[in-house]
Amino acid sequence: MTSRLFILDVPENVSLVGVARDLPGVKVTVIGPYFAIESDAPVSIDRRATGMRHAVWYSCVAGLDGWRIAQWDKDALRTEER
Amino acid sequence: MTALNDQHLVTGVDHVAFPTFDPAATVRFYRDTLGFPVVHSICAAGWGPDDHPDFIHFFFDIGHGDRLAFFYYFGLPKPDTASGKGDVHARFAEDTPDWFVRSRHLALHVRSQEHLLEYRRRLDASEWPVEMQLQHETIESVYTHDPNGYMVEITRALRPVAPQEDLDANLTIDALVDISGPGASLDALLVRKAELIVERAEKWQQALDTRDAPAGMSAGGASAARGRDGALAESPEGPVRS
Numbered sequence: 598m599t600s601r602l603f604i605l606d607v608p609e610n611v612s613l614v615g616v617a618r619d620l621p622g623v624k625v626t627v628i629g630p631y632f633a634i635e636s637d638a639p640v641s642i643d644r645r646a647t648g649m650r651h652a653v654w655y656s657c658v659a660g661l662d663g664w665r666i667a668q669w670d671k672d673a674l675r676t677e678e679r
Numbered sequence: 680m681t682a683l684n685d686q687h688l689v690t691g692v693d694h695v696a697f698p699t700f701d702p703a704a705t706v707r708f709y710r711d712t713l714g715f716p717v718v719h720s721i722c723a724a725g726w727g728p729d730d731h732p733d734f735i736h737f738f739f740d741i742g743h744g745d746r747l748a749f750f751y752y753f754g755l756p757k758p759d760t761a762s763g764k765g766d767v768h769a770r771f772a773e774d775t776p777d778w779f780v781r782s783r784h785l786a787l788h789v790r791s792q793e794h795l796l797e798y799r800r801r802l803d804a805s806e807w808p809v810e811m812q813l814q815h816e817t818i819e820s821v822y823t824h825d826p827n828g829y830m831v832e833i834t835r836a837l838r839p840v841a842p843q844e845d846l847d848a849n850l851t852i853d854a855l856v857d858i859s860g861p862g863a864s865l866d867a868l869l870v871r872k873a874e875l876i877v878e879r880a881e882k883w884q885q886a887l888d889t890r891d892a893p894a895g896m897s898a899g900g901a902s903a904a905r906g907r908d909g910a911l912a913e914s915p916e917g918p919v920r921s
Contacts, residue, residue: 603876605847608838609816629880630843630887652815659847660873665866 600663700757704826715739766828784830
């Protein structure tokens with residue numbers, strides 16, 4: 598089943614969405630001013646690849662549809678099935 | 680119901696008031712160091728049934744017509760601040776986490792880095808140097824504690840608030856209200872907020888595009904909202920600040 602991670606479209610989040618878009622099996626769609634990172638399998642986004650610093654990194658997720666967050670630390674944001 | 684029924688009528692902070700046990704140092708900090716003018720004061724004899732002491736209520740201009748006020752009560756003993764954490768109004772046990780003690784603070788806004796650094800310069804030349812300077816993608820702030828132990832932040836935004844951030848804030852708070860109670864968690868909030876995004880985000884974008892586009896045209900896409908300003912009076916989420 599496809600799950601979604603919602604990210605608000607603000608300048609600080611653009612790099613994260615770019616990294617997610619390049620992950621295998623991931624599609625990025627738009628719903629209003631949000632990006633939806635969609636996939637049939639859980640995703641793992643590397644923080645360093647995004648270039649995001651901590652304050653923004655730890656507040657970048659706007660919504661969880663389907664997944665739960667399994668890891669959200671200085672290294673990665675990783676989802677898993679509920 | 681009146682014509683004012685749905686209007687947001689307040690215009691800022693008239694004053695926020697704190698007690699002080701050291702008015703001389705408080706004046707040195709706010710007036711002589713930061714340069715905030717004294718704009719009002721009341722010298723009053725204590726009255727009433729509960730043995731109210733004589734007091735001075737004095738006000739500093741913190742910009743925009745807003746004011747920071749203090750009460751000094753003659754003869755009132757200063758709380759013991761030798762141990763524990765906190766300020767002269769709120770004391771906490773030594774093992775209270777700093778993030779909780781610091782959560783209540785006063786943040787004053789400046790418009791530029793030049794202005795922020797000018798206040799840093801004034802503080803660093805005083806008895807109350809900057810304790811921390813912090814910058815991330817969206818804000819830059821300096822922090823210190825005033826002579827009463829109150830944490831004071833001076834902050835600037837690195838970019839204007841985008842309209843979609845006000846939508847996002849409203850969805851967050853509606854989700855928080857929905858899930859608050861025993862067992863509330865960030866996970867539960869993000870799940871509820873996702874439902875609200877699905878319900879409302881597209882409609883919000885359409886309202887924004889309709890307002891901003893030339894007649895008969897509609898701009899699409901998430902990025903269309905970025906960087907726009909102006910009130911969004913017709914937003915389904917209510918008035919949105921620019």
